[in-house]
Amino acid sequence: MEIRRSTAPLQLLCVTFLHLSGIVLVIGEQPSPLTPAMFIFGDSLIDNGNNNYIPSMAKANYFPYGIDLGLPTGRFCNGLTVVDYGARLLGLPLIPPYWSPTSKGENILRGVNYASAAAGIIDETGRHYGGRTTFNGQILLFEKTVNLELPPFFQTPEALSQYLAKSIFVINIGGNDYINNYLLPNMYTTSRIYNGEAFADLLVSVLSQQLKNLYRLGARKMVLVGVGPLGCIPSQLSKVNSSDGCVRTVNNLVILYNDRLVRLLNTLNASLPGSFFVYQNIYDTFTDMTNKPFNYGFTIPNEACCGNGRYGGAVSCLPLQKPCLNRSQYIFWDSFHPTQAANKIIATRCYAKSATDCHPISVYQLAQI
Numbered sequence: 253m254e255i256r257r258s259t260a261p262l263q264l265l266c267v268t269f270l271h272l273s274g275i276v277l278v279i280g281e282q283p284s285p286l287t288p289a290m291f292i293f294g295d296s297l298i299d300n301g302n303n304n305y306i307p308s309m310a311k312a313n314y315f316p317y318g319i320d321l322g323l324p325t326g327r328f329c330n331g332l333t334v335v336d337y338g339a340r341l342l343g344l345p346l347i348p349p350y351w352s353p354t355s356k357g358e359n360i361l362r363g364v365n366y367a368s369a370a371a372g373i374i375d376e377t378g379r380h381y382g383g384r385t386t387f388n389g390q391i392l393l394f395e396k397t398v399n400l401e402l403p404p405f406f407q408t409p410e411a412l413s414q415y416l417a418k419s420i421f422v423i424n425i426g427g428n429d430y431i432n433n434y435l436l437p438n439m440y441t442t443s444r445i446y447n448g449e450a451f452a453d454l455l456v457s458v459l460s461q462q463l464k465n466l467y468r469l470g471a472r473k474m475v476l477v478g479v480g481p482l483g484c485i486p487s488q489l490s491k492v493n494s495s496d497g498c499v500r501t502v503n504n505l506v507i508l509y510n511d512r513l514v515r516l517l518n519t520l521n522a523s524l525p526g527s528f529f530v531y532q533n534i535y536d537t538f539t540d541m542t543n544k545p546f547n548y549g550f551t552i553p554n555e556a557c558c559g560n561g562r563y564g565g566a567v568s569c570l571p572l573q574k575p576c577l578n579r580s581q582y583i584f585w586d587s588f589h590p591t592q593a594a595n596k597i598i599a600t601r602c603y604a605k606s607a608t609d610c611h612p613i614s615v616y617q618l619a620q621i
C-alpha cells in the first residue's frame with residue numbers, strides 16, 4: 253500500500269474521535285492494524301451517528317442511548333456496536349460516520365461508516381421514518397469517497413485499488429426490509445404482492461446487483477451479515493402471544509432470506525475474480541444466546557433494557573427514560589437492538605482469530621489474506 257504522506261504519519265491518524273455537541277473523546281490508538289481500512293454499510297444495528305445529520309425519526313441522539321459511553325453518539329445501543337468491537341479486534345480505531353463533519357481528509361483513511369438507521373436493501377424500506385440513506389444511497393456515497401475523497405492520498409490508481417482490495421467491507425442490511433416493510437402491511441404493499449419465498453428472492457436479486465456495484469468500485473473482501481431471528485426481538489414479542497418465546501412465522505421468513513443469501517455469496521465468490529465473501533451467521537449466534545443466556549452471563553434474554561409495554565417491546569426507548577439497572581444481564585438494549593454486552597459477543601464470534609459464526613473463515617483471517 254502506497255499512501256502519500258503529506259504532514260502526519262499514518263500512526264497519528266489512528267486516533268478516533270467520538271464527536272457530539274462539541275465534546276471530543278479520544279477512544280484509542282492502535283499500532284498495527286491487520287487491514288488498511290474498514291468500509292461499513294447497513295442499518296441501525298451499526299449506524300454510529302449518520303442519522304444525527306439526516307432529517308429522520310430514526311435517531312438515537314438522546315439519553316439514555318450511549319449511557320455506557322458517557323454520551324449519546326447516534327448508536328442505537330447503550331455502548332458500542334458489533335463493528336466497533338470488530339474494528340478493535342482488527343487493530344483499527346473506531347470508524348467515523350460518513351456524515352460527520354470530522355470525516356474529512358486523512359480522517360477517512362482507516363475507513364468510513366455509511367450505515368443509516370431505517371435503511372434497507374429496497375429503497376422504499378423504512379420510508380415511514382422519513383430521511384435515511386438506503387443501501388443504494390450508501391453505495392453512491394462510497395462511490396464519491398473512491399472517486400473524489402481518497403485519490404489525493406494515493407500516488408497511482410493502482411495503489412488505491414490495492415488499498416481497497418485489502419480493506420474489509422462489512423454489509424449488515426436486510427432486517428428492515430422485514431420489520432420496516434414486509435411485516436407492516438398497513439404501510440407497505442410487499443406482503444400482498446410477494447409470498448415469503450418471492451420476497452426473499454426479490455431482496456437477494458437486488459442485493460446481488462448492489463454487491464456487484466461495490467465490487468466494481470474496488471471492494472474484494474466482503475463480510476455479509478445475515479438477518480437475525482427477528483421473531484425473537486422484543487418488538488415482535490410484544491405483538492403476539494407466543495408459546496416458545498419467539499414468533500415462528502417471522503423467523504421462518506428470515507430463514508428463507510438467509511438461505512438465499514448464502515447461495516448468492518457462494519455464486520458471487522466463484523464468479524467475481526479476486527473476491528472473497530464471508531457470511532456472518534448472526535442467526536445462530538443470537539439463537540444460541542437466547543436459548544442459553546446463562547452461558548453468556550445474561551439473565552434476561554427477551555426483554556428490552558430500555559423500552560415500554562410487554563417485553564419492553566411495544567414502544568422503544570424514549571428520551572430520558574430510565575433504563576434497567578444491570579445492562580450486562582440483558583441481550584436487548586431496546587425493542588430492536590442488542591446491548592453492548594451482546595454486541596461484544598457477536599463480534600468476537602465472527603472477527604476473532606478462531607471465530608465460529610463466520611464462514612468459511614473469520615474476519616481476522618480474511619484480513620490476513
Ligand SMILES: *[C@@H]1O[C@H](CO)[C@@H](O)[C@H](O)[C@H]1NC(C)=O
Binds near residue numbers: 492493
Ligand atoms: C395475550 O394474552 C393475554 C392474556 O391471555 C391477553 O390479555 C392479550 O390481549 C394477548 N395479547 C395479544 C397481543 O394477543
Ligand SMILES: *[C@@H]1O[C@H](CO)[C@@H](O)[C@H](O)[C@H]1NC(C)=O
Binds near residue numbers: 529
Ligand atoms: C471464495 O473464493 C476464494 C478464492 O478467491 C476461495 O479461497 C474461498 O474458499 C471461496 N469461498 C467459498 C465459500 O467458496
Ligand SMILES: *[C@@H]1O[C@H](CO)[C@@H](O)[C@H](O)[C@H]1NC(C)=O
Binds near residue numbers: 549550551578580581
Ligand atoms: C450485573 O450482571 C453481571 C452479569 O450477569 C454480573 O456479573 C454482575 O454481578 C451484576 N451486577 C449487579 C450489580 O447486579
